[in-house]
Amino acid sequence: MSTATHERPGVGRRARLSFRDSARVANVGLRTRPLRAALSALGIAIGTAAIVAVLGLSSSSQAGLLAEIDRLGTNLLKVEAGRSFGGQTADLPIEAPARVSHVPHVQHVGHAGLIKDAKVYRSPMVPPASTGALQIRAASLNLPSVLTIGVDRGSWLNAGTATGPVAVLGSVAAQRLGIDRVHPGLRIWAGGQWFHIAGILKPATLAPEIDVSVLIGYEAARKYLGHVSVFRGEPADGPPTTLYVRADTDHVEEVQAVLARTANPQAANEVNVSQPSDALTARAAAEGAFNSLFLGLGAVALVVGAVGVANIMIISVLERRSEIGLRRALGATKGQIRMQFLGEAILLAALGGVAGVAAGVLATVVYAAGRGWAVVIPVQAWTGGIAAALLIGAVSGLLPALRAARMSPTAALRTV
Template identity: 50%
Template sequence: MSASAHAPAASRLRPRDTLRVAASGLRARPLRVVLSALGIAVGIAAMVAVVGISASSREEVNERLRELGTNLLTVTPGQSFTGDRAELPAESVEMVDRLEQVTSVSAVGALRDAAVYRNDEIDEDETNALAVSAARTDLLGTVGGTVAAGRWLDSALGSYPTVVLGATAAELLGISGAQADGSVDVWLGGAWFTVVGILDPVPLAPELDSSALIGWEAAAELSGGDVPPTTVYERSDESAVEEVGALLPATVNPAVPSEVVVSRPSDALAAREAADETLTTLLLALGGVSLLVGGIGVANTMVIAVLERRSEIGLRRALGATRAHIRRQFLGESVLLAGFGGIGGAVLGGAVTMAFAAGREWPFALPAWVLGGAAGATVLVGALAGAYPAARAARMPPTAALSTA
């Protein structure tokens, strides 16, 4: 019989055994484990919450854009050749309406010499930057606005001294929705106007939020002449927006199309989303710093564990454990420790995202890749943090380890 037949079987440590041994090592020091895992949890929670809140914010913007549409264009006067502010022709709305791709068009005309006050005793310089504008009766349908209280101007009200206030204007004037029933007057352009309505905020036309809107006939009577449009709002099919945008300057002012400025309000919301993404990148970097600090805490915990458990390491080596077994044991403890922190951090970050989204009435959006990334990050941090302590434990000679017992 050969000598190899009497040789003892090689010692093996299966993955399940590694997990069990690593878990028992952590259970022996629960307080230290909790404090170390907390550092990982803070970093993971920060990263999950930042991405979740950013995703929820973007989903809110996308929902609003889907609801309001991205096919609204605005036409405003630019500068003339001499550098003065240009004017839109009085027939601008009718000219734009002739384009067959246009589905709706409306306009407002600013009354630059008029202001609105709560009463006639207020200093004329205290305007609160509120604008007074003439508005067409089809304005709300074009810009996607809604009435919060009272009613909107119609052909009858538009010829009388009545006013509809934007959301910001009503707040600054101290007028509530309950007062938009015709029982309150404001001092507008040197005359009393009755408040008949208050608008909800208009995301695609925020300039209307700080405006007092009156009928075009009433505006002409107040100013003593025709009121030219200062902003034309136009909607067309989504597929025709670029084409219509290119046609609008020459359509509105054929003589000097260079004095016409065309913009797309939804681009402002998209720009805000891009700014949010930049901020998200910064916050993710801060979350990464927190995760790094947590990893250092795990490494420190494992180094101390190796020093405290020299006798255990020596005994296991004497009983047949190889260096690879010791390395895997301590590396497993480090990964488990980081994993506990990662799971806790993911749960905490998800809860923060849900609470924040609910408080803002946003849809809850937490991408699946975030949770996968959190798991991957914790495994990586655990492996990196435990690599040196595990290697140090594996290099420890059994006789030297037992001599410290």
């Protein structure tokens, strides 16, 4: 006659906690001390938010800048007068724009001539030292179209106004002179001469020197400010100091290679040729490198958050000795105790990480929208933030979990 044997719960075979039950136990442990848990998760949230925001803002900024470069075109080349062997500032030949315009694959050529020692003031009553670092440039009539600069207020120079005392202000020049609109009778004192204001330009992204300039016609520059050159023994308007060259997009490098010797065949070494879009791209890369500093600060905040999580978990183990002893007496294994406290630490860090990611994304969206950028949040930003938070939770909670698992039931129950 066989005898049936029955196992009592907790005796013989050990019951295993499912993942869902482990998560529920960890959640109960955190809800019993919500304020302490929230403060501990705050450090991780701040660190994660800093990482997500820095990467998001950096990517959005670079995307906005690259989009602006694409809009303005990467086919603009700048030809400037350099230095002679003696160190003096060289001059471009007055016929340089005409020569460059005949180079194959050149679409358009605009140019401007810096008028040295000419100062700009709001009125002749302004102290001579208060120039605002503004410059006066003679400009070709096609300059805005070559640089793709719009007119913000008023109008650009034309064949008539370019011969008289009429000027157009760059965007920064207008701000420094305190001029935000154009009206009849508006004048400035430039080069010891009154000039009427015809318009204000929008920012020139590819030519920042235009932003700080007062622009007048070449004939007006010769007539009123003495900006004159000699061509074939006769006085002529000029000379230009900067050429802005639009080339066919597929032949930019070919055009760039011949510009210096075309603009000044007698002294090609005195000519500097550059591509403004390259400088802007380099600036975007430099801003990305500078962001590594802020990423480091975010990592420091995460470490501080990890210390906070470890601290709260150690205190939790000490305060919950009776709970640990009771659970061990009812049959909980060391592994279940270990997983309980490790789960609490990971859950605490995960909550901080999710909150930090949400805060970082919100900061990126608000700032990028305010600047008119496309919102770009790299996948590695939010996934890396959450992964880092989980890793920190596991590492910071491991020691307290091991300590709780090693606690004997009898020693723990003495505190009851």
